[in-house]
Amino acid sequence: MIDKFVASALEAVADVRDGATVLIGGFGQVGTPNHLIEALCERGLRDLTVVSNNAGTGAHGLARLMAEGRVRKVICSYPRSRGSVVLEELYREGRIELEVVPQGTMAERMRAAGAGIPAFWTPTAAGTQLGEGKEVRAFGGRACVLEHALKGDVALIEAWEADRWGNLTYRMSGRNFNPVMAMAADLTIVQTQHRVALGELDPERIVTPGVFVDRVVHIPYGKPRLW
Amino acid sequence: MIDKFVASALEAVADVRDGATVLIGGFGQVGTPNHLIEALCERGLRDLTVVSNNAGTGAHGLARLMAEGRVRKVICSYPRSRGSVVLEELYREGRIELEVVPQGTMAERMRAAGAGIPAFWTPTAAGTQLGEGKEVRAFGGRACVLEHALKGDVALIEAWEADRWGNLTYRMSGRNFNPVMAMAADLTIVQTQHRVALGELDPERIVTPGVFVDRVVHIPYGKPRLW
Amino acid sequence: MDTVVDVVPLDRHGMARRLAADIPEGWVVNLGIGIPTLVSDHVPAEREVIFQAENGVIGVGPAPPPAEEDPWLINAGKQMVTLRPGGSFVSQSDSFALIRGGHLDLCVLGAFEVAENGDIANWAISSNEKAPAVGGAMDLAAGAKRLWVIMEHTTKDGRPRLVKRCSYPLTALGVVSRVYTNLAVLDVTPEGFAVRDMIPGMTLEALQARTEAKLRPAA
């Protein structure tokens, strides 16, 4: 019997390694796998590359991971959120690498990784600072830059419902980066608000098929704390 | 008030032009916009390019469109279905152009058109007959071919439910190419089995947001006839 | 610079109202952070305009009353919002497929500068002190069918924002089609900025004095 549920967040992240590239879902504080990130902090890893839209607020989650010196590089679109002081400080002191990527390009690069596309052309960022150093080619008279797939060793995801095959649904704007990150990593780990029996989810309403999921932890966290 | 419903299939396709590229949803006979295709036949157009996974069976739908000489070129992955005699005959006689595309590449080329990606690299077909003449580049040591976005002037789609904004759901394997074609054309026309009030569809269960849809015709066609 | 007597520049809401008046029913619209966000407040409820947020909300409604706030439902500015009947949720990748694939009828962004060739600079100041943050600005600017900018006509110290060439880092090249300022509405044309209309009392000469790029009246 397939059963992707594991007992705890710590168990779920037990084999993440030093130097891993970790995709972390969520937009703002919504749909963020906060318990999995805290568990990752407990592991005391080194040299992680983190891909996340935002770069953490306050002293928890991703901000804690960075503050404790676990992160060598952050790839994100919007590091400057309310209370994102940790990254600002590390960045100013040159103690962290930062790759700023347009949000849509970031999503598309992960979708490409998940869909077997090694690289694609996009007009986004062509002719701008963020396009510097990239290969340029015109399509239909429009300058485009070549962007490469962005693959994770691990993805940390928050879902609303999950069954033992790892089928997932999301709640409202908690969907955000979670489905695309789920398909873009070698090891996809999910924290879910609700655990449901196999067959309980309407097959038409499953957003992430379990095919993309490796482990699930049931963490009925409740409402996101916005700030 | 936004209301994308029109009265008839004929009205829905009234402004499709000679030479148009028409994306036609469906896989086998499931999820096929059969009434819209028949309406297109009535228009008596010329030089259409049709993009469809299969190339029609029997004497109806796409087979009729081709038999009546409306189609200059077919882009598809699997022209050889049970009863696909019309295409076979036209092809043998050199009276129709045929571009055979791997099914996943065909889907991805339309997804690229819908997502603003002018071109992408894929290992599919590299080193084969279907990759001949295409630009080749290795990524991670693996040969890939460059594939270009495939955009429609018009897409003909079958949905299960639709509301006046054009939000769509599909039924089981009737989903197939319909969502990707809906986003890949300048003008997307839908025939729907069920018409529902705005707000009746669960926002988490809408597969194609109305943003991608231009016109909807209510055609309670019933079960697909498999052959 | 000459003085224009009796001219009252639009405030933020006045600018948003002016722009909102030009959005027809049925358009799919993304609003940037800041003044652009105010635009939706000035579209009459009976005119159906579909507002889209980068984080996958299609059919964004007005801010909820406090009792109905739901932290699961936020917009790209991380503010709590509502969903209109007919709204739906998609992933970030599907949301940006919509944005980048040319399915937005309109995107409204704020800016530091707009150049007469349609270049926009709105994401970074040149200083390297702070971590740069781009969000979805480059995707929106490059992807929408129409890009309208809403901004003050000049900086606080009177420096023009409608310029010959942008001095700030670019967001996208040649994409702005119209600019709404506190003083005027201007189209970006192949011949540069064309003034569509001005606030009462404003003259083309006075507007030109506040603008680096050359202005001409709209045809």
Next chain:
Amino acid sequence: MDTVVDVVPLDRHGMARRLAADIPEGWVVNLGIGIPTLVSDHVPAEREVIFQAENGVIGVGPAPPPAEEDPWLINAGKQMVTLRPGGSFVSQSDSFALIRGGHLDLCVLGAFEVAENGDIANWAISSNEKAPAVGGAMDLAAGAKRLWVIMEHTTKDGRPRLVKRCSYPLTALGVVSRVYTNLAVLDVTPEGFAVRDMIPGMTLEALQARTEAKLRPAA
């Protein structure tokens, strides 16, 4: 060619049964048209294997009894199927993202020929009489984590199908990892075909006589 006495080649179901025995629980598997489709019948119901069909069905179950047939639910071979509890529906683009993105643990295809370097030819004969039809074969062959081929060891007139180089048009290059025939199971290794096992009574010599490529026993 020598004669092997008392050897009964596997029939189609025997081949499918032999392959099914090697699929562990939990794998995500796509089965091609023809003999591959039979494989699912030989996976015991209690061993959960997730069968995927190109047309967006994940968790394909067995064929329905006639009373429960639903024409809305077909597989890539256009046969009516069922959906297992836990199954789901996705679009063709999401289905091929799954296939091409390396999320299939296994794809099983039929073939005309497999070469000792792992090349597979299964989609077209060289003749130009009929319209060529590729379907999803090239995507599956290039995209799956493992590609196993199931086919008769030789053609009906005794011509080898396990060859040094394919003579038919290729489907994908260097991707086959194992071949199940009516006579043997062979791994494709950097050194060519290695025989894992043979049907009772078959010898390596007799198998070699029916094979163009050089065979060696598995390590």
